[in-house]
Amino acid sequence: MENVKESILLKFLCYILIPIMIFVLAISIIDVSITSQYGEMGGPEEYIETEEFGQEYLLTLVYNVRNITKGKTEEQANPNISEEELHYDYYNEIEDDSYEYPVYYQVINYNSTSISNYINYIIIDEENGNMFTNIRSSNYIEEINKLKNEKKNWTYEDENISTNINTINKESAKYIISPYYSIDNLQGYKIYSNIDPSSLSYSNSLYVQQAVYNIFKEHQNLPTYLIPISAISLIVMIVYLIWATGHEKGKDGIVLNSLDKISYEIITTVIIFIIGMMMSFAIASIETQIPQKILMSVFLLCYLIGYACLAVLVSTTIRRLKAKQFIRSFLIYKICVWMKRTIKKIFIKMTDKKNTNRKITIIYWGFVIISMILSSMTSSGIGLLLLVGFWIWAYYKLIQYNKKIQKINEALKNIYDGNPNVKLNEEELEGTLKIMAKYINDIAGGFTNAIEQSLKSERLKTELITNVSHDIKTPLTSIINYVDLLKKEDINNAQIEQYIAVLDKKSQRLKKLIEDLVEASKVSSGNVKLNIETIDLKELLNQTVGEFEDKLEKKKLKLEMDLPNENVLIKADNRYLYRVIENVFSNISKYALENSRVYIKLYEENKSVKLEIKNISKDKLNISAEELMQRFVRGDKSRYTEGSGLGLSIAQSLTEMQGGEFKIHIDGDLFKVEIKWRQSA
Numbered sequence: 001m002e003n004v005k006e007s008i009l010l011k012f013l014c015y016i017l018i019p020i021m022i023f024v025l026a027i028s029i030i031d032v033s034i035t036s037q038y039g040e041m042g043g044p045e046e047y048i049e050t051e052e053f054g055q056e057y058l059l060t061l062v063y064n065v066r067n068i069t070k071g072k073t074e075e076q077a078n079p080n081i082s083e084e085e086l087h088y089d090y091y092n093e094i095e096d097d098s099y100e101y102p103v104y105y106q107v108i109n110y111n112s113t114s115i116s117n118y119i120n121y122i123i124i125d126e127e128n129g130n131m132f133t134n135i136r137s138s139n140y141i142e143e144i145n146k147l148k149n150e151k152k153n154w155t156y157e158d159e160n161i162s163t164n165i166n167t168i169n170k171e172s173a174k175y176i177i178s179p180y181y182s183i184d185n186l187q188g189y190k191i192y193s194n195i196d197p198s199s200l201s202y203s204n205s206l207y208v209q210q211a212v213y214n215i216f217k218e219h220q221n222l223p224t225y226l227i228p229i230s231a232i233s234l235i236v237m238i239v240y241l242i243w244a245t246g247h248e249k250g251k252d253g254i255v256l257n258s259l260d261k262i263s264y265e266i267i268t269t270v271i272i273f274i275i276g277m278m279m280s281f282a283i284a285s286i287e288t289q290i291p292q293k294i295l296m297s298v299f300l301l302c303y304l305i306g307y308a309c310l311a312v313l314v315s316t317t318i319r320r321l322k323a324k325q326f327i328r329s330f331l332i333y334k335i336c337v338w339m340k341r342t343i344k345k346i347f348i349k350m351t352d353k354k355n356t357n358r359k360i361t362i363i364y365w366g367f368v369i370i371s372m373i374l375s376s377m378t379s380s381g382i383g384l385l386l387l388v389g390f391w392i393w394a395y396y397k398l399i400q401y402n403k404k405i406q407k408i409n410e411a412l413k414n415i416y417d418g419n420p421n422v423k424l425n426e427e428e429l430e431g432t433l434k435i436m437a438k439y440i441n442d443i444a445g446g447f448t449n450a451i452e453q454s455l456k457s458e459r460l461k462t463e464l465i466t467n468v469s470h471d472i473k474t475p476l477t478s479i480i481n482y483v484d485l486l487k488k489e490d491i492n493n494a495q496i497e498q499y500i501a502v503l504d505k506k507s508q509r510l511k512k513l514i515e516d517l518v519e520a521s522k523v524s525s526g527n528v529k530l531n532i533e534t535i536d537l538k539e540l541l542n543q544t545v546g547e548f549e550d551k552l553e554k555k556k557l558k559l560e561m562d563l564p565n566e567n568v569l570i571k572a573d574n575r576y577l578y579r580v581i582e583n584v585f586s587n588i589s590k591y592a593l594e595n596s597r598v599y600i601k602l603y604e605e606n607k608s609v610k611l612e613i614k615n616i617s618k619d620k621l622n623i624s625a626e627e628l629m630q631r632f633v634r635g636d637k638s639r640y641t642e643g644s645g646l647g648l649s650i651a652q653s654l655t656e657m658q659g660g661e662f663k664i665h666i667d668g669d670l671f672k673v674e675i676k677w678r679q680s681a
Contacts, residue, residue: 006249014237019307021237025230032227048152048197054167057119057154061193062185064123068132069185072125091132098139101129105136120147121193143192150194157190246319254323260316263331267316271309278302278309359431367394404433411440472514480507513646530573530658537568537577537609537677538602544581545600551589552598557615562601570609570677572658580654580662583647584613584673593618593669604679611675621671625664 004010067090091104122144123132137143148155154163161170173183246254259267282302320326327333374390377383411422422444424437483504491497545559552559588598592615599614621628628648648664655662661676 005244005247007244008249011241011244014241015311018234018237018311019304021230021234022307023303024226025234028226028230048165048195049167051167051172054165054172057165057195058168058173060119061121061123061154061156061191062183064121064132065185065189065191068123068125068130068189072128072130096138096140098137098141099131101131103131103133103140106132106134119193119195121191122147124190126188126190147192147194152197153192153194155192156186159187241315242318245315246322254319256319256323256325259312260319260323260325260329262329263334264317264320264326264329265331268313271313274309275306278306404429408433408436408440411437411444415440415444472510476507476511476514479503480511483507530576532571532573532658534569535572535574535577537570537611538563539567540574540578541581541600541602541611544578544585547582548585548589555589555592556595557588557592558597560597560599562599562603564602564604568602568604568609568679570679572660572677576654576658580651580675581611583651584675587647588613588615591617591619591671607679609677609679611673613673613675615671617669617671621666621669623666625666628664628666 090106092107094103094105096103120135121133122135122140124130125132131140133140133143135143147153148162152165154165154168155161161168161173163169166172246256248255279302282299285298317326320329370390371387374383374387378387407424411424414422422440424441426434426437426441429437483500486500487504491500541563545561592598596616599612601610601612603610652662655675659678661674663674663676665672665674
């Protein structure tokens, strides 16, 4: 049974067979009904003899006459009315020499489903002789005679009906006429008409009747036992789907899909809208002139789409019911749950004694209630004095409360400004403010301890670096001196000379590294004394370029300098500012691509001085600008070349100590340094 319940194939077959069974059942029931009403159905000739056809035929002619009478009444009421203003709806007057009175030709079909599209008619107003017709002819007298002699004609003259259509002869017509349209409407008119059964080839009310008629004519011998068979099959499949819906192979319980998670009102509205659109489309198709086969295809398509939408709605409803999620899937339910939770949260907050909103609410409404009570007593002088006194007291309490908040605000501002020596008197406060004061005191104390620990750690680090550097410098100085002595000796061994050169290079590099390390340590700890003065940055830049000229020429680097004509003055320490620019040029001489250009631009911008230096890196820069600014960090390949990785970090720290900004930007292989100072007044 589990396999049957979880079978996807069986469910699919049921969904396919259900619309077929519904169609067969409906056709069978309609067939029995039609057959019992009309008996054995014949061809189109017999169809024209039905009462439904006769009623539609006669009502259409009466409608035309009523429309003509309307225009005639307007003409009688206003004899001077123009032809354009006459309301002979959908008729235009035409010239005709064969008829002595005006002839009006129907140019627009006032109703696309009207039988007037399929019959030929001539209507003559006996009072004024006006003729109304949908026939084009050069001799309307002959046309009248032709109409009277057609096989299926209907003539009304002198209040007598002459026809070979039995359902609308003189005796039958008075029984089938609508209560809204009487046969008396035809008095004063002569009517000549006929219809060709084969002309009913497009969609209209009669055509739909004929289409249904033809379908049942072809299947009029449907066995009656199809009704119970299709009904039982339909019930079995529906019961099975109700039982099996929601069960999937390998999964326990009822399985909901993504469609079942959509709010039930939304999916119901969408499906009802689609079904309504299909019904409107089907109804519109009846009134559209399209072939019968296309019309039946449209009906079938609308039926299948409507069934599919209904099946989706029913299946998701069943799954939600079986999973006990039906009520919860409604949007209104979710809104109610949200409102309940919100109200619950508000209630919890209002009952929390530490919650500020609770106190504000109590104080506010207490103020309102007491004010209302005292306001009701203002008729007496004492009540008015009490009200004014209560307002003054409330204002005083607000001022006192605001002073306490100001103390807390000042304490927070001191901490924000870097002053950790903050201590609030918790005993002067109460409630939430007392808790806030406690937190602020704890933060201030922790902040002070953290600063002290940080400063202590920084001092220890600086002392360690300084002591170690000093201890390393002594033996390193000896090594450098002895290497210098060896270089002066007359050594005829080329390999030994190479060894000495390596020792010299590495010892010098180690010396430079120690110097950079000590300087970086001093800069980071703030142990640097600055001598701020007015400096000509343009002159200092030219001086630095001159000192690095040999190194740059050795790497075939061409300088492209864009400097202003006048002096560029800034406030800085000359020695440390030179070190900043020197470190940048040192970085260029080590890592710039040979046979490339170095761009240097110095300019003023928004009362500031900016120095931009750009070059192309010889190695791929697979590192961010932020990482490159960190100490001991270099590019991938550059880590094996000379340098400590401290140059840019030292340059940034020295620049910031002098009130400037030092930034680097990396775009592919483009390396850009941007240094900015305030312009000297």
